[in-house]
Amino acid sequence: MSTNPLLQDWTGPHGLPPFADIQPAHFPPAFDAALAEHRGEIETIASQAEPPTFDNTLAAFDASGRLLTRLEHLFYTLAASATSPELQAVQRDLAAPLAAHNSAVYMHARLFSRVDALFEQRERLGLTSEQQRLLERVHLDFVRAGARLAPSAQVRYAAIMARLAELNTRFAQNVLASENGYQLRLTTEDELAGLPGFVRAAARQAAVERGFGEGVHVVTLSRSLIVPFLTFSARRDLREQAWRAWVGRGDGTGQEDAGDNRALCREILQLRAEQARLHGHGCYADFALEDTMARKQDAVMSLLERVWQPALAAQAREREAVLGAMATSGATHALEPWDWRYYAEQVRRARFELDEAEVKPYFPLERMVAAMFDCASRLFGLQFKPRADIAGYHADVKAYEVFNADGSLRGLFLQDNFARPPKRSGAWMNALRNQSGYLGPRSASTPTAPRGGEAALGSGPAGGFRLGVTPIILNNNNFARGAAGEPTLLSFDDVRTLFHEFGHGLHGLLSDVEHERLAGTQVLRDFVELPSQLYEHWMAEPQVLKKFARHWQTDEPLPDALLAKLQAARQFGQGYETLRYTASAIVDMAAHALPEAPADVVAFEADTMRRWDLPSEVGMNHRLTHFQHLFSSAGYAAGYYVYLWAEVLDCDAFDAFVEAGDVFDPAVAARLRECILSAGNSVEPGTAFRAFRGRDPVVEPMLKDRGLLPA
Structure with missing residues (x-):
């Protein structure tokens, strides 16, 4: 048995790794072993003499690489949340080899020929709807990874992907260094x-x-x-x-x-443009959007343009109020970006008699965590049991066992809430282990008793052993920690972030699919933000606030008068915030719509915003040189629009509860769980939304929620 803790059975609670024993030096040999194991599994699948079937090819492929997957989940969790110079060096060294392995798997000619043969006859195989969805998604994964390219093009494509992995890693580490410095x-x-x-x-x-x-x-x-x-x-x-x-x-x-990330941004954009050309597209935006709900640039830009002009008008009204506050205070200088929030707060105080310093004491972190758990309990019957005895990778991590209404285990939820120097900025959800309920052939290596995180569900067909793998879901936030002996107090926006990430968490926890590739949040990018943004709606519900928003010193509930002020002020500043978000989405799409990278990304960004008449005092949520959504990976490249796209979905979806007369309506909640949260990627997202809502989404609820409908 190897002494490397990464290669031993993880016998911690729920199959957690031995965090305290893991050192950065353990990862390179562990990845070497995992890559070799996966290569062997791929060769076994590809070299079978038997004709391809769903079980011997698709299901086997979905079940392969388990050691590699668990290492990657752990490694990238630590790299984001608990990094070190040593771990960053390992991350840089591993970026290209891991990308090369991925290319080798998805360009494996014999393996793809088996997948392709199944795809061509998919309508005649008698597959379940989930099996057909898996076949379609896996086949598309191969095609988009270059499986159909000519051999010479595949060599270049693999080189591009390896170089992009290196550049993405350097970009993220530069941003972290800038923030920590x-x-x-x-x-x-x-x-x-x-x-x-x-x-x-x-x-x-x-x-x-x-x-x-x-x-x-x-x-x-x-x-x-x-x-x-x-x-x-x-x-x-x-x-x-x-x-x-x-x-x-x-x-x-x-x-x-x-x-300095300017050169990195340019090289990433240039390589992505070449990647798209190898797939026959004129630009990376067209390639990226091909596998989204939006599908086309026109659909994205139509949505962005629809909110841009109303947001400009709203921000102009807000600007007049801000200038009035400046005049009242005797300020004679021009309005600059570093002035906006300061004077907008004065407007908020004067117009709504609302002071954030008065609000924050009612939002201690622990009570807001209790609120988000309570909403999940009322909606989905989930129960959360704190486990102080379960250690995470850092002392800040809190663990909760999650149970269904019938008392059965649903999964493990980990929460890491505080900002600290070795942790990247932002907020995110990830899975240390995805849910699945796969069928594995019984063999000498099949456990007679399930190990941590695996619940025996009984014998499968033909002597198979069915394993229901419970998920381990992690939420990361970056809240400013309260002083010693005092609670961490959240702003209203912080509470929204808390609920947002937990919405993603519920998407992972409530996943109920057979195959891991389709589990949880592995859905189309412009659908993945629906569960998270939808869950934000409950944090602002009066009945939730009245129960959980209590003063940390007096335990006094949030006064009705203060709640009324919060509701009255909710849409003030939406013009400013909408422009900041939309500006970033526009620049993202513009940069990825180019056939070649711009010579100077900073100048390109400024020129794009001038053409769209972005007011100078507003600025962007994310500038290109620190835009981790775009350049730390390809996850949101040509895809930052997705938050607005999903907002159309989430506002319309929440209206289903409003129309039912109860924001906790059991029937609507059950439909939401079945059609959206539990389905993962086993159902095409448009079909999933229609199953929940009974129709396609409409945009008006989103415009109303932001206060952007004409008066």
Whole structure:
């Protein structure tokens, strides 16, 4: 038995790995073993003398590479949430070999010939609907990975994918270095002017975590700290300094040692354009959109254009109010991007008598976690049992066993909520293990007793042994930790993020499919945000807030008057926020619609925004040089629009509950679970939505929710 803990049976609770025993040096030999094992499995499938069948080819392929898959899930979890210089070096070294292995698998001629033969006769095989969906998706995976290219083109395609993997890794590590390298130190009362207690507490805690002594507060580029600082700091010069550091990540204007991503962006765009040409497309956007609900650039741009003009008009009205606040305060300078949040907060206070410092004490993190669990219980009958004895990869990670209404195990949920230096920014969900219920042939290696995470479901056909694999789902957030002895207080936007990621988590936990390739969130990119954004709606429901939003010191429930103010102010600022998001989506689509990469990505970005008349004080959610959605992987490349696309779906979907007269209506919740959350990718997404809603989605609920419908 190998002494490498990655290659031993993971005997921790629910099959968790022995986190405390794992070192970066364990990963290269473990991946070597996993890649060799997978290559052997692929050869066994491809070299069979028997004609291809669903079981001996598709099901076998879906069940292959289990060791590699579990290593990848663990490795990328640690690389994102608990990295180190040593682990980053391993990540750089492994990027190209892992991409090369993926290309070798999906360009394996004999394996593809078996998959292709099944695909050609799929209507005659008597497959179940899920089996046919698996065949269609796996066949498309092969085709999009280059299986049909000529041999010489396959060699070039594999080289492109290996190089992209290296560039994606470098890009992400540069952004992390930029974010970790910035510290705005505040040491005097004048430098702290305007900052309410909760911002000071978070900045002091950030200083403590970075080893600074008494009297020092630190503002980092974590969104949960930088945004409140820009909102409340009375020091305009410090706001400008922090804002420039925030938006300048990766563009060559930040820290000298943090990495300049401009050349990386250009090379990634150039290689993606070549990748698309090898597939016969004129640009990468056309290639990426081919496997989405939108399908075409015109469909995407039509949606973006539909919200752009109303958002411009709304932001113009907001601008007048912001300029009025500046005049009232005696400011004579021009309105700049680092001024917007500060004066918008003054408008919010004056117009709605709403002060975030008054709101935050009602949203302690632990109570909001209880709220999101309670909503899942009321909607889907889930129960969450905290397991303090289950250790994660970091002390911040909390574990919860998840049970169905009948008491059966549903899965394990891990939550990692706090920002810290070795953790990348943003918020995300990932799976340490996906759900599946696969049939494996009984053999000498088949366990007589299921190991952690595998629940025996009984004997399958022809002596098979059916294993129901429960998922392990992880949510990562980056909330600014509260001071020692005090709770972490969330903003209303933080609570929305908490619920959003848990919506993804429910998509993974409630998955109920046979084949892992179709499980959970492995759906089309412009459908994956539906469950997450839909779940956000419950965080703002009065009955939820009245029950869980309680003052952390007095336990007083959120007052009706304050709740009314929150609801009244909800749409203020939506013009500004909609423009920031849509601007990033437009630049993403424009960059990936080019047949060749632009010579200067920063100039291209600025020129695109000038052509769309983006007001200078607004800016973008993500500039290209730190746009991890686009350049840390291809996951959202030519796809950042998906949040707006899914918002059309989620607003229309939530209306189903509103129309039922109860946002926890059992029948609608059961339909949501069956048609959307449990189905994974076993059903085409348009069909899944129609099964839930009874019709195709309409855009008006989204425009209404954002306050963008004509008055």
